[in-house]
Amino acid sequence: MYEDARFEELHQQFEPMIYHVMRKLGIYKNKHEFYQVGCIALWEASLRFNKEKGEFKSYAYSYMLGRMKSALTENKKKEERESQSEDIWVEDETTYDDFSTILWESLFKNVSSVLSENQCKWVKAYCLYGNTPSEIAEDEGVSVAAVKGWRKEAIGKMREYFNRKDSGET
Template identity: 35%
Template sequence: MHSQSFEQVLCDFEGLIKNQIKKLRLTSYFDEYYQVGVVALWEAYRNFDPERGSFAAFALHTVRGHMLTMLRKEKRFGDHHVLHDEQQTTAYIDEQHSYHLDSSLFSSLTPYLSHLTEREQLWVVEAIIHDKKLGEIAREYGVSTNTVSSWRKQAIRKLRAVHLPVGV
């Protein structure tokens, strides 16, 4: 295989890369996955052993494998990270939940909640006041349970560190 330059191999197998992008229905991310395919083809070119079979089969296996690995990584990342507009979330939290708390309960929690981020406050209100489970909160706000769990951990850590004067 090393009798040909990589540029020639790329010209010969460019169709394989494009075909895999189509088969995996990744055409909306064509440029990104095309690059993954080129890198995978380069790896196949460097690591090919002619005694173990044909280069075409090895290239197909390597290119497809790299693309599937990239898809898995992106899915895993997407499952654990959700983008939010802070202003929109704040407004939603205020509109959706502040009216559920009676004023005496809310005023007694204010000194504690002021030490927390909005997301941590959301966890306190939903879990403690409304008695919701992590999974329910996660579904309601479109985030993973791990995300809600991290809000919980941070809120508890911060609340343990709060030392308010007696009578507040």
């Protein structure tokens, strides 16, 4: 209880600093998320602070600044990954043309010759529609473990298939 009250006082005292750091970094999206990052950084700083190494105010400021910069970097990386995956999977009628369909069908026809029926179900559901193992299991009326088994076997067989193709074997 004492720790909670002590941190609440610390939070009230340093709340303006949290907002200052957010403004300094130009944070305009996900403000609530970054406010939470600032609060957690303040709490961590209070736990790690060493009085012999300086003033708490400057330590807390640099700690918050560092944590928020890290969070900004992580958010940017996440947005870039999501953007790239959207570019791959977002299909509208103008961009998903006949060539893509022919390519997919040709590739799948070749690979499906070495896969079981269930493994083919996994490849289609995962690669074409982006379904998770849980979603596939629900659609097929089987356990998630069964779908993961299909996945493991399918990946193994496809690796073998493509390694043979790369080495010139048929």
